[in-house]
Amino acid sequence: MLSISAIAQDKSYDKSDSLVVRSIFDEALLDGKSYGQLNYLCKVIGHRLTGSQQADDAVNWAQKQVGSYGVSRLAQQSVEADHWRRGDKEWVAISEDVDMLLNASALGGSVSTDGPLQAQVVEVNGMEELRQYNVGDLKGKIVFLNEPLDKSLVNTFEAYGACVSQRYFGASEAAKYGSVAVLVRSLTTLTDVHAHTGSMAYDKGVKKIPAAAISTQDADILHSYIEDLGAATVTMNLNCYTSITKVNTHNLIAEIKGYQNPDNIIVIGAHIDSWDIGEGAHDDGAGVVQCMEVLRLFKEVGIKPKNTIRMVLYMNEENGNMGGKTYAKRAKVNGENHLCALESDRGGFSPRGFSIDGRDSQIMTIASWKELLEPYGLHYFKKGYGGVDIGPLKSKENKVNPNLMLLGLYPDSQRYFDYHHSESDVFESVNQRELELGGASMASMVYLIDKYWSLFN
């Protein structure tokens, strides 16, 4: 019986599917457009912080590009978001005998220091150690959150996830103990000279204190100072601020209408905003051009989907996620029926599969396509996270379809945090074949989910 059920399992796709998947990969590897598009996005437009001219330019550019792929609907969706700006370049220095400048970057969302702020530094190895202090212990001090990523974890996203809270919540936590500012060790698996920025937020009712990331190399230097001298004095000068007025910005939506169930929607998504350093090449320019490429591949290969394939390029994932939240809210209001959403936001590296936020039976159906997809390097089909942008679709208040399934493209993660949120996240760090394989992997997965959606209900 087991062998029969094993055979039945294999029959969740048919022979023609292997030809379609081969055609998708042929088109992507021989004549894919992801790499060329990413070149334009990174080199001509550049980084794309929410509220910047470049962010608007990127949405308009993507709209024009995708318009040439013959989509059936193409529209910008209004998104209101906080408008955080860096202001003049920040500086952070160890102020002992002479000032020693550190590679630093204000965290997104941070308040300014309101002129140079000098204080003694207290180092803690992450949030848990910070919480050992008593209220008042850190009065007037700068807290230095220096928990490193655990490099022994093969999946670097797990290492990141385990200590990202010191960046996001560190300032509010430190403020509770009387601290005047925080410095955070950059969240990278490398020891390098780049400050890796990222978002942070303030708890309600807690004093807002400034926060900056320093490079891992500088974090090690600061650690040595403190170890040698017992303490160190640091001067910080951050000029960043959040405008009082929100900024009106946009998601981009483009559709291939389904011929059978046009009201059933399969989303492919990525975020078009980025931080204001580097070029947002892996994060998330790669995802943007891969989503655009899925639409082009469907057209070139001649796939007519049963359900509507909707590309959403989200604004503001990096500092507020208002693109994702707004999209999901409107979808709920409009009573739209989302079957599934697939996000690419883990870098343009060699794809290995998909992490799936769905029921076990749904994951098993996808895993039953393994034999079909493994020749393309796709072997990972496991329960896991979909992505930040598509997440709100599944929140209690927004979810419409009880069978909604979220997926995240799952590339090799070894190099991702070398570049993440830093000056080195530039076009040159992306490999053409690895990037193009990602778009083809997404197109193949969307093709199969669309064709066999009845198996997921």
Add this chain to the structure above:
Amino acid sequence: MLSISAIAQDKSYDKSDSLVVRSIFDEALLDGKSYGQLNYLCKVIGHRLTGSQQADDAVNWAQKQVGSYGVSRLAQQSVEADHWRRGDKEWVAISEDVDMLLNASALGGSVSTDGPLQAQVVEVNGMEELRQYNVGDLKGKIVFLNEPLDKSLVNTFEAYGACVSQRYFGASEAAKYGSVAVLVRSLTTLTDVHAHTGSMAYDKGVKKIPAAAISTQDADILHSYIEDLGAATVTMNLNCYTSITKVNTHNLIAEIKGYQNPDNIIVIGAHIDSWDIGEGAHDDGAGVVQCMEVLRLFKEVGIKPKNTIRMVLYMNEENGNMGGKTYAKRAKVNGENHLCALESDRGGFSPRGFSIDGRDSQIMTIASWKELLEPYGLHYFKKGYGGVDIGPLKSKENKVNPNLMLLGLYPDSQRYFDYHHSESDVFESVNQRELELGGASMASMVYLIDKYWSLFN
């Protein structure tokens, strides 16, 4: 019954193995030495063509390094090889109105042009098209073999394998039709400015004509010239030659003696020579430092093998494979019993598994370890090629053990031919985590094969 056999299959390892494998990866990811060793090999020693001072330096350096890992045997093995030298830098130019220099590199083994050689070029799309000509048709002409790699193949080694014959055999084939020299399109998946060299050989009794690779970008330019003008004249000046006397050079052998069956040998191997351009970082510096690292990991983690683990760093893989041939011949003469050999020569990229040149039952045993190894990204355990260096161990004349199994570390192949045999194969193109994962993957595989060898007989 099927389900019982499936369970039995899972029992080809026990719980303690997962702890050992975890310890290996912890050591490699937290304190691995592959990357530092590769830095020295590439930046201090440099490229290592057989017969060069650097090749000898590299063997001596590796011996010293491995000596500090407490191995039980450490020796150099004499290898006699042809001594090919580039001489003064070659130049190749399209000689129309003005000379246009091309990025070119003499192929390893080629004879010189004996001063500038000017002739009309005839382009052919690979060996098959060349064989359409009649003897004498190409008299006095330079044949331009311009077959590109098939970029649609996901495994780039398949694309390389499909057209490498134009580089290796092209000169002798062209000579049969009267040609005076050959130019070969570089074997890379990129369109780039680098000439990618490689080995070639002359058939006995056929006139030896000079051969050089030109960059893919220059190949496209030359193609356009010929298309536009109907023909093109090229001038080649190669100064390379093979010395009349052979060179005496060395393999390096280092062992951890088996406590149970010291006469049973498991080889881990890579080649320490490289081409004389770039730094031989991926090809095969990566393999060299990974093999060295396996010995260190065994020591650090405290693994005592039942059988003897023997590291062999082979000389002369690139142009003659005399290291591999000599090693296998001596092993036969000495009646040594090799159980298995594992080679790393596909670049220092994220490992995905192993290709296995063995019986189906042997491959199934290795595949039964999949659950144990997949958390480390290892999912590929399939029939396939072991490697050039270890190949001679399994030849008819050398094979001793009928159960001999050859394995090749199987990393992601997307970027390999970007660098292969060119100036860009330098240390900077290697990622630390990807490289260290390779050494840990090899150590884990050797640990399991050694422990469970009885399953492979």
